[in-house]
Amino acid sequence: MRVFVIDTNWLLDLWVFDDPQARPLRHVLESRQAQWVATEAMRAEFERVLTYPAVQRWQRHHGGSPAHALAAFDRHHRRVAAAPGCGLRCQDPDDQGFIDLAVAHRAVLLSKDRAVLALRAPLQRLGVAVHAQAPPI
Template sequence: MACAPCAAPAMVLDTNATLDWLLFGNPGMNAIKASIQSGQVRWISCSRMRVELACMLFHPRLAAWGGDRTQALAVFDRWTQACPEPCDSRPSGPRCSDPNDQVFVDLALVYGARWLVTHDRALLKLARALRHRVAVVRPGDWHEP
């Protein structure tokens, strides 16, 4: 599904928030999961995010966690709205101290996401600088639209 404007507000989940939902079954993700699955919120992503998720799902240090990794990727594919990479039209704005996390910021800004959901300190540090463009929030601090 191509990324296009829609009535439902958009959300970006970073990889750790995505793992919380798809692998760990963290109950703190239940409200977000329900809003995405009901269509109240669109979960947007790009191919780089899917590649990073796949790498993490199959990383040896996560081997102790149960769960079907292939099924987790299928759920990701089912519920995300794939957008073109934001690299070609990089928005002006704050830069993340972790260059690997910049893609989440760029995607949120380019496609007008209302929320960027994360546990990542480097991303959370940008909350104030981004507050007029996108809300950078922890999963437990997110509220339905």
């Protein structure tokens, strides 16, 4: 089964903005054809981002809510412990946990963050595919 680690921007596309590019991934997660692993810290970050005024305005305008987005997070991920450092350092410390977790689980890492994308080649050598756009599902 394919395993994913999904950064916060992608989570917004999945569970808040209903981005058409994220719909195939949402389908495989909802149908349990793939597994998404996340830590408590990743959930806390997503919850915090849901309080941003721009995100709240979007949700109000489109009929969503932070509770709905968090429920989707809780329903579709498998909570795991934070991974030990993989030895590869990200310039953005906020993204380090996503990288370490993807390496530990040999997961596909979905991220739009430039600091993460800059590490594509070394992550590939560690068995992690990094995608900014929707990966082939």
